Amino acid sequence: NATRGTLGDCQPCPCPAGATCAVVIKTNEVVCTNCPSGTTGKRCELCDDGFFGDPLGQNGPVRACRACQCNGNTDPNAVGNCNRENGECLKCIYNTDGFFCDRCKDGYYGNALAPSPADKCKPCSCSPLGTVDQQTSCSQVTGQCPCLPNVAQRDCSACLPGFFNLQSGSGCERCNCNPIGSSS
Amino acid sequence: RPTPHVVLPPGTHLLFAQSGRIDHIPMEDYNMKKEEAKAVLHLPGKVIIGVAYDCKEKMIYWTDITSPSISKASIDGGEPTAVITSGLSSPEGIAIDHLGRTMFWTDSMNDCIEVASLDGAQRRVLINTDLVNPRAIITDPVNGNLYWADWNREAPKIETSYMDGSNRRVLVQSDLMLPNALTYDPQTSLLCWADAGTHKMECMNPGRGQRSTVLEGIHYPFGITTFGKNIYYTDWKRNAVVEVDHYAEQESDEFLPQKRANVYGITTAYAQCLPGQNYCSVN
Numbered sequence: 001n002a003t004r005g006t007l008g009d010c011q012p013c014p015c016p017a018g019a020t021c022a023v024v025i026k027t028n029e030v031v032c033t034n035c036p037s038g039t040t041g042k043r044c045e046l047c048d049d050g051f052f053g054d055p056l057g058q059n060g061p062v063r064a065c066r067a068c069q070c071n072g073n074t075d076p077n078a079v080g081n082c083n084r085e086n087g088e089c090l091k092c093i094y095n096t097d098g099f100f101c102d103r104c105k106d107g108y109y110g111n112a113l114a115p116s117p118a119d120k121c122k123p124c125s126c127s128p129l130g131t132v133d134q135q136t137s138c139s140q141v142t143g144q145c146p147c148l149p150n151v152a153q154r155d156c157s158a159c160l161p162g163f164f165n166l167q168s169g170s171g172c173e174r175c176n177c178n179p180i181g182s183s184s
Numbered sequence: 185r186p187t188p189h190v191v192l193p194p195g196t197h198l199l200f201a202q203s204g205r206i207d208h209i210p211m212e213d214y215n216m217k218k219e220e221a222k223a224v225l226h227l228p229g230k231v232i233i234g235v236a237y238d239c240k241e242k243m244i245y246w247t248d249i250t251s252p253s254i255s256k257a258s259i260d261g262g263e264p265t266a267v268i269t270s271g272l273s274s275p276e277g278i279a280i281d282h283l284g285r286t287m288f289w290t291d292s293m294n295d296c297i298e299v300a301s302l303d304g305a306q307r308r309v310l311i312n313t314d315l316v317n318p319r320a321i322i323t324d325p326v327n328g329n330l331y332w333a334d335w336n337r338e339a340p341k342i343e344t345s346y347m348d349g350s351n352r353r354v355l356v357q358s359d360l361m362l363p364n365a366l367t368y369d370p371q372t373s374l375l376c377w378a379d380a381g382t383h384k385m386e387c388m389n390p391g392r393g394q395r396s397t398v399l400e401g402i403h404y405p406f407g408i409t410t411f412g413k414n415i416y417y418t419d420w421k422r423n424a425v426v427e428v429d430h431y432a433e434q435e436s437d438e439f440l441p442q443k444r445a446n447v448y449g450i451t452t453a454y455a456q457c458l459p460g461q462n463y464c465s466v467n
Contacts, residue, residue: 024226031226033205034443040204042228048203048445049231049249077335077362077380078292078317079233079448080249080274091274091293 016044016056038065049079052087059085071113073101073120095121107136109143129166130156148172195455197259198409199224199244200418200425201232201448202441206244208259208453209425209439214412216427218439225257227264234278234289234321235407235449238302239457245287245302246449247275254278254289254304259453267304277321277332277366277449281347282457284325288347290318290332297321297332297349310349320366320377320407323347329390331355331375333363342366342377344390355390365408365417370458376430378405378417385415385428399428399435407450418447425450 013021015032022033035044038051045056047065054063068074068082070089073096075081082089089101096112097105103112104121114120124138126145130153138145138154147156148171150163159165159172166172197208198216206225210217225244234247237259245256245267252272257264268275273293280287280302288299288310295315300307316336323330330349333342340363342356356363361381368375376387376398383402388395403421410416414436415428423444427437441447 022223022226031228033223033226037444040228040445046229050446075317075337077364079276080231084250 014043019044047084049084050081052082052084054085070101071096072115073112095123104140107138109138109140125155127153127155127157127166129169130158130171150174196411197453198411198416198425198450199235199237199259199453200407200450201235201246202423202443203231203445203448204228206232206235206246207441211411214414216425216437216439218437221439221441224259224261225264233276233448235451236278236280236287237451237453238280238282239454240282240285241302243302244453245278245280247278247289249274249276254287256302267302268300268307276319279321279323279330281323281325284347286347288321288323288330290315290321292317292319297330299347299349311345311352319364322366322368322375324368324370326370331366331368331390333366333377335362335364335380337362340381342375355393356388356395359384365405367408367410367415369410372410374410376408376410376415378402378408380404380406380420385417387430398430399433402426402428402435406446406448409450409452411452416450416452418450420446423447 015021016036019032019035021030023030031042032044038048039055040046040048045058047053051065051067053065055065073092073094075093078091081091088099092101094117095105095108104110107124108121110121112120128134130148130151132146143154145156150160150172152158152160162175163172164175196211199208204227205223208224209221230248231250232246232248236245242259243256244259247254252275253266254268255264255266273291275289275291277290285302286299290297296312297310299310315334318332318334321332328347330347331344340360341354344355345352361379363377363379365378373389374387375390378385384400385398385402403419405417406420407418413430415430417426419426425439429436
């Protein structure tokens with residue numbers, strides 16, 4: 001406040017080099033304006049949207065702002081793709097999930113880090129008749145659904161050879177064919 | 185093509201968001217008074233996406249994705265007041281019906297369009313089906329229409345409905361990629377949009393359906409607003425507010441904020457409400 005007429009009227013901005021500052025009239029609070037490229041916040045302590053880090057080292061060593069690291073599993077046209085402080089990915093796409101969009105989301109399997117979206121995460125599509133408790137999730141890597149007794153296939157959609165009655169919903173039953181009269 | 189004669193009230197501004205602040209650019213005739221551009225609101229730490237203006241109470245409304253919320257403040261530099269703070273995930277576009285005293289917004293994570301009165305009461309979900317990445321939303325209060333765009337990369341579209349959510353229809357589906365920005369000019373009855381994928385700015389009369397290209401080869405539009413003969417868009421490529429002369433079909437000016445960071449929503453803050461009334465304002 002340069003109108004008071006004392007030596008301490010004008011003080012240096014509490015901002016990184018290059019930034020200017022302004023006093024919010026109502027609250028007398030000092031905020032930095034024109035923070036260095038990629039940073040924002042009252043003291044330029046935050047990263048711009050789409051970036052993360054700790055540019056002033058408020059919570060440990062200084063970490064310069066860098067682009068969200070989400071394994072290519074966010075959309076550059078989206079806003080708020082990652083947490084600006086810890087980098088946690090918030091808008092994973094292609095059916096991925098996890099801190100860095102690095103795994104398939106529940107109900108999907110495959111390799112979230114595959115280069116092509118088509119090769120990333122496929123739906124488990126577990127057969128409700130052959131799956132324990134009609135679960136919809138499967139092994140993240142192999143895609144194997146948890147099958148009921150004597151049920152086979154990745155998606156638990158068929159009985160093991162020599163078993164029948166998948167429709168029962170409680171697993172397949174032995175055929176009990178007479179070996180003498182059966183062809184296989 | 186002839187330039188239509190449109191009388192605009194003096195004292196009009198452009199308002200646009202740049203992460204932690206909302207700036208204004210005063211307008212004189214059809215020109216940006218760039219040297220007088222300055223921040224009207226400092227909101228450090230926030231990431232402001234959508235901006236709307238209520239011409240009646242002279243209030244700015246905005247969406248923030250950091251602590252997902254909708255807030256308002258007087259354009260004369262009043263204290264920010266939160267209006268909606270719960271049940272939001274990624275609120276993006278916001279639009280105001282200054283006649284009906286309501287606001288509409290999109291949420292790209294909840295995949296819905298909601299409405300509430302301007303104080304945040306009487307809130308309800310208007311649309312929550314067939315939305316993937318809804319962003320831009322705009323009102324036509326005089327005719328009671330709502331318009332929004334969904335930049336879903338699989339099936340981008342521009343849709344419309346009445347302001348109660350009924351009579352929903354797809355307006356545009358072909359030759360769209362990332363329709364981020366949408367605006368409606370009540371004086372010409374033109375709905376205009378800018379697409380960051382096709383790099384085109386286009387307009388159509390929603391009633392007649394004629395579609396025409398204003399400009400091709402634009403960079404990376406995020407927000408758009410009309411003002412008389414000009415259309416202004418925020419550009420993620422140049423971090424600028426770009427002026428396009430609708431009738432000359434060319435870029436005629438640009439404003440580069442001092443801070444080099446993404447620019448988001450933009451709206452025109454008319455000095456006075458444009459004349460008109462609708463059913464909700466009389467009943």
